[in-house]
Amino acid sequence: MELTHYLYLASILFALGATTVLLRRNAIVVFMGVELMLNATNLALVTFARMHGDVTGQVLAFFVMVVAAAEVVVGLAIIVTIFRARRSASVDDVNLLKS
């Protein structure tokens, strides 16, 4: 199989992810869009590494995974916090906003 096909796939995935981020309103889905973008990038990196016959790209993919993981953690934390705050639609919320 042509390696460039992987690049096309990566680009498509990336575009899908970007579209998701831009168009969807659900926080988690948006978040998944970002992850999709990152993973599409990983695919591209690995493909390029294969094309060039060096391993840098694979190592980079590794780093990207780590960063993506860290991002997941932070993002999830923020989303969960917001979710919990919004679900508990108590009167106090209104006060807090006004204070």
Add this chain to the structure above:
Amino acid sequence: MNEFDAPQIDWAVLSPVLVVLAAGVVGVLVEAFVPARARRTTQLVVTLAALAGTVVAVALQWDRVATDGYAAVVDGTFLLTPFTLGIQAVVAVLAFLGVLVVADRTGAGEDSFAPTAAAVPGTAYEDAAREAGLQQTEIYPLMLFATGGMLLFPATDNLIVLFIALEMMSLPLYVLCATARRRRLLSQEAAFKYFVLGSFASALMLFGIALVYGFAASVSLETVVYVLQHPDSTVLADMPGLVITGALLVTVGLLFKIGAAPFHTWTPDVYQGAPTPVTGFMAACVKAAAAGALVRVVFTLAAGLDEQLRADLVTGLWVVAILTMVVGTVAGAVQTDVKRMLAYSSIAHAGFLLVATVGFSATGSRAILFYVLAYGLATVGAFAVVTLVRERDADGNVLGEATHLTQWAGLARRAPLLAAAFCLFLLSMAGIPLTAGFIAKFSVFSAAVDAGAWPLAVIGVLASVVAVFFYVRLIVLMVLTPPLEDAGDAVHAGDAAGASAATGRASDESADGDAAGGGARTLTAARRAVTQVGVVVVASRGPAAVAIALCVLGVVALGVVPGPVLDWMTQAADFRP
């Protein structure tokens, strides 16, 4: 088995970053082991010491880097150029000031951070945490980590390290944004917006890096430049589309962090929602670091581009710069919230910064270096002032920050010194001579004109005029407009300055600072039996006052005698090894 040569690591070169990161780690351990009572003090000491240590480390590296032109670790994975060191010094200084502001608990006895940011707003748990006097001391290690990212951001030749630094810088900031004590839903919303848009931008940037890697088979900028100049050196080197798209995306990521239009949309919301000390820290330091990285990346890449592409790049920067200045100033002029206004002003400043980039020259990098310092000082100071202007309820309890512009009316009478400092910061942002902002703008515009981009400089000047308008509007409000609650003030203003009545002046003239003084919250509250929600200026418990004072000092010193600093920055303008 292939052989592995263990790289030699020059720890001294890494020291500016290492100091901060190590302190961050220590900070986490402090969180784990030091009893809650002593935590804040310990954290503060560790943080400030680390940031001071960074400045020292930068100073220690300076001679060597200035002599050799650069110092690199592991093939430029970490790369110190004079310019990088300059940015690092600026970031460290600004972070130091930012931390001082963060540390201030003010006369109200609370810092700006939620006792437990994870608690659901308005729950009993949160109340319990507040009553227990819990403090979120994790902000200090978080700030240190963010600072570490900022120090690393411009200090690399390796795009992946650039990306990692970006995330290192951003992730703690996302969290910090969500920790405001007041208006927590806004704060969380800010964090979320910042996070989503930030990670989107970094994903774009990352994809750009991947494309650049595809082009050059390397993520080292210098190698990319080499490949650009020698189109046969890699398999895909005949596809410049890759590197152009890639560089474009990388630049987009950087522009996002700088807050340039059209990637600025997060700025107002985030600046408004985040805890104000964090906003100050973020606005100043991130901009400095991102500007440094932009210079590092764009200026270096520009060296490899041929004439045509270079011209395209310059055109792009023109468009972005103009757009940014216009958006920042025009939108800033209609804001009614101080923090939002400052946010738009920061966008405008991003535009002015970009004006200096079009020449890809050392003049430009020097101008940028000076600009971020000048802007940073004014910004940290301005946001520090914002933290002290509060609302109060009928019982005199101090509430959150009074950020609506109308609430700032007559601030100069409540707290003349504070208002004077704020005016100075605004004047500096406006670029009035004898403040740092003027020299900064001057440098930036001369860099642009030097590069032949005089129309850009003229547009910049015009944007400055518009920007001046909304800074002045705020000054007018603070200094010349009577406070909102004059009805209440006038009563005792009469006896305070009784003689003045005979002169037939309007009573609003005479209510001066002596009545609604800057420091004494209790006094103010006691004297005002007026039952209405009003504005009060709380006293700093020291750190913020020190920070404001230092910022004032810096702004004035850089405005009046910028010579030494500029000389140093001239040496520090070298952005390529």
Add this chain to the structure above:
Amino acid sequence: MSNPYVPVLVLMGIAAVLALGGVAASAVIGPRRYNRAKLDAYECGIEPTPHATGGGRLPVKYYLVAMTFIVFDIEVVFLYPWAVDFTVLAGFGLAAMLIFLALITVPFVYEWRRGGFDWV
């Protein structure tokens, strides 16, 4: 066979057929007798709790575990290549990995001390 992953694909194919086929078979073979109560969620005979799905309030602890896991899983991912090339990397690798582990330990300790692993 040059590509070692092709057999995996083969196995996947067979597994997928099996997984699908089983469910399909039972759907075809099995009887169908309609009963409203039978199709209700099981909850010991009482009316089902309304918000089980779509955000039933799960303890935060679970999220915490998820986040901690992500961090540590990544750590482990880094350990693998290092372990495989342990002999080659030798002292440098060991030193690097020890630093890395130490750094990972710090948040671990932090979370431990802050009660992140206490389930009560």
Add this chain to the structure above:
Amino acid sequence: MIPGVDADFSNDTIWVSIVKAVLIVVFLLTSVLFAIWFERKVVARMQLRPGPNWHGPFGLLQSLADAMKLLLKEDVTVTRADKMVYLLAPMISVFCSLLVYAVIPFGPSVTIPFTDFTTPLQLTDFPVAVLYILACASIGVYGIVLGGWSSGSTYPLLGSVRSTAQVISYELAMGLSLVSVFVMAGSMSTSSIVASQAGLWWFVPLAPAFVIFLISMVGETNRLPFDLPEAEGELVSGYMTEYSSMKFAWFFLAEYIAMLNVSAVATTLFLGGWRAPWPLSLIGDGVLNTGWWPLLWFLAKVWLLMFVFVWIRGTLLRLRYDQFMVFGWKVLIPFALGWLVVLATFQWLGLAGVTRTQMIVAILVALAVVLLTLWLWPARTRPDDDAGPGAGHDGTATFDAFADGFPVPPLPGQSLPPSPRARRSVPPAEPGTEPAGTGATGTTTTTATATSPVRPEDEETR
């Protein structure tokens, strides 16, 4: 040859692979049928019951009968379920569990009887085979999560969440324990790992890692004593409560295949894979490690581990959830990390030319120093916060189980008053008096005093 892999697949064609794959699936399905019977029989024997004995010889066909029954049951789809995911979840589970055996070496290269065709007894192998295994296991969790979530019911949801937390917690420990194998073997390919165990099986030098692996593999498969996701007493049946017919069967199947999977992995990584056990391996210059013999050893080891599973189930009680998580995070993971550091250090010392004897001496010295320190270390007084809400500041207040008129269990930090059956002859000792005064009545207290010098404070808070 595939680089980095010991087994030689150069003869395999696609058809060979298909045959092997089918064989693997058949093997797994029959093994599961056998395993269910095996489990029931063994447990029954342990509980002095006969177990299934009706269908077929020794009741061997009991499982088959059960499977047929499940196939013929009504396929219920709960109204509140998210249909698509609900349908997909069991398939994911079973699909993933079937994949692991792709890289498990049943044996070395063998010549197919009556031909001269040589092929390894392994579907495939690649340099990151173990990663592949972990990946399959991780994706398998999705089956559980989605199954529980999509059911639209409370118990399954709780079960699935618990299960996820549990699996990922123990996966960490498992992953860490695997690292030591990679350090020793220098490879992640299963065949290479087996090859590297030609001399010594890794469970000996890597005993701590092996123990960790054993524990976490039980946790990973949701088996007793860690079967919290489907704890009958708490969650009815956990994530599969709402499933019936074949969908239920798939979950069930997946669980048993998972047992087989981890057993096979343990066998491959720690127990020498298909290698003959020690005394046997000496016979005929290792003739038992060639030909079709290894298949026997491999299966024997796998079923030995399966027996261990059943044995544990028959022996141990289910843990409380908090105990379970605390054990995973606070014991297994730190221990695994520590072990890794120790191992890496010694390996490096070995590389650096330090002999094994020197290392052992050094270990002994270090151990001695540690013991000495521990012995000389002043005993720590217990901090007050150990005392629960029911206790006073000095920690002496005792828990009153009947405070509100009916008995309640002690909360954490509270302690029960001494049982009347302990027949303590004296009231709590006055400060300063020798604890030995409790006399030699054989109570717990005296045992404690006999083994270590208990201070009065300790006595009081006990």
Add this chain to the structure above:
Amino acid sequence: MVTFPWLTALAAWPLVAALATALTGVGRGRPVAGVTGGGRFSAGTARTVALVGALVEVGLLVGAFLAFDTATAGTHQLTETHAWIPALGASYAVGVDGVGLLLVALSVGLVPLVILAAWHEQGGDAVRLRRYLATVLVLLSFMVLVFAARDVFLFYVVFEAMLIPAYFLIGGFGQGAQRRYAAVKFLMFSLGGGLVMLAAVVSLYLQVPVDAATGTRPPDAFLTDTLTGLTLDPTAERLMFGAFFLAFAIKAPMFGVHTWLPDVTQNATPGTSTLLICVLDKVGTFGMLTLCLPLFPDASRWAAPFVVVLAVISILYGAILAIGQTDVLRLIGYTSVSHFGFIILGIFTFTSLGISGSSFMMLNHGVSTGALFLLAGFAIARHPRRSQEIGDYGGLRTVAPVLGGTFLVAGLSALALPGLSTFVSEVMVFLGAYGRWPAAALVAVPAVVLAAVYVLLTYQRMFTGAVGAEIAGVPDLGRREKVVAGVLVTALVALGLVPGPALDYVREPATVSVETVGATDPQPVLGAAEGSQQ
């Protein structure tokens, strides 16, 4: 050359005085941290400190005059040059020629009078008065520096920085209801012009060739001497000239960009207006003379017809509008528009006569208009409602004869009555203009008549006739006020009768200016008339 740094001292001393004034009384009153010093002390201390400071400044000025050599008035003297921002080519370079020195003298001389006039200003609020006086002194420092700057960067910095104290003087301490509006208007106009000028300053700097050895521009690139030597591209030169000229035209309110001025004079205190109009706005004309002409000679010649037209319009427009004003301070503001038109007209005659006339007029206008502002301020202070409406007065001469007399003298000087200060300079400007642009000179002549109309009309309505009800029985000038009025009237008369010494300071520089702009004096048509005046 080690000499006493007169100009630096002149610039620095007011800052010291300002600080002292601002700190007077701090620490007294309620000891509350962060509060503004309590305000429970009498205003006297601050006033005295400020006045003494201003008088010491006058002493320094005398020293500077003594050190100045009139024989070489056309060159910069009392020079000091220090590196300031070498990286940007800016240096701290000060020095004055005759014109600069006269304007410095004007600033330094007016400030004590303003302080004296402000004795009871600010509604008796001691804190406000203290701040007002301190701000005035800060402004003085900037004014000295701006007239003394020999470095374009320094000039620009001070030029812009002056706006801030000026802004606060108008907006913070003004007395009109619209002072906020006026202050912002003033600031926006000035800043707008200033920032446009900044663009030109930057461009100018970049015209300085890069030193090949160091790759940077020389550290003294901004010195006017360096910049005058540049050869510029004509288009660039015209653009830069335009930018500079715009800034200066705004400052010296020229027709078209003058609209901020009446609002400011109406709303600021008379003292502020004095400083602003009489001194600060001279920076505009001074800048045209000392920067526009030498830096952009070709562009200046190119633009001269246009400028002259605008100047003539200014002259007439200011005068006509002044006649229609009912607010006395606003009126004086409009007269200034007219006078500044004369000054600009004189400068752009490019004749030594016209330019020296303009230079002299800068001084004269400062004194006469300052006198008008301050005396009008005294009148207003007497009105119980502090009305500025001319119609609210009447017959003031009857109750306050000294005030009436001095006001008349000042007014007559403003209308250029022979024997009073403005006359000589106005004649010189006319003659110079006639030599170069005869039509313009002729068109501007009616302004003399108009000036007589607005001055005399105002005097008539305010001071003669029946005594207004509200001002009946107000006291005449007090001792303090008499000092102010006396000094001013003396100066007016002295400058009118004995203009020679002052002209010694402006003649040389004017010749130099004509040379730098590359023009030659036309045939002296009526040159003899000038001589007869001395």
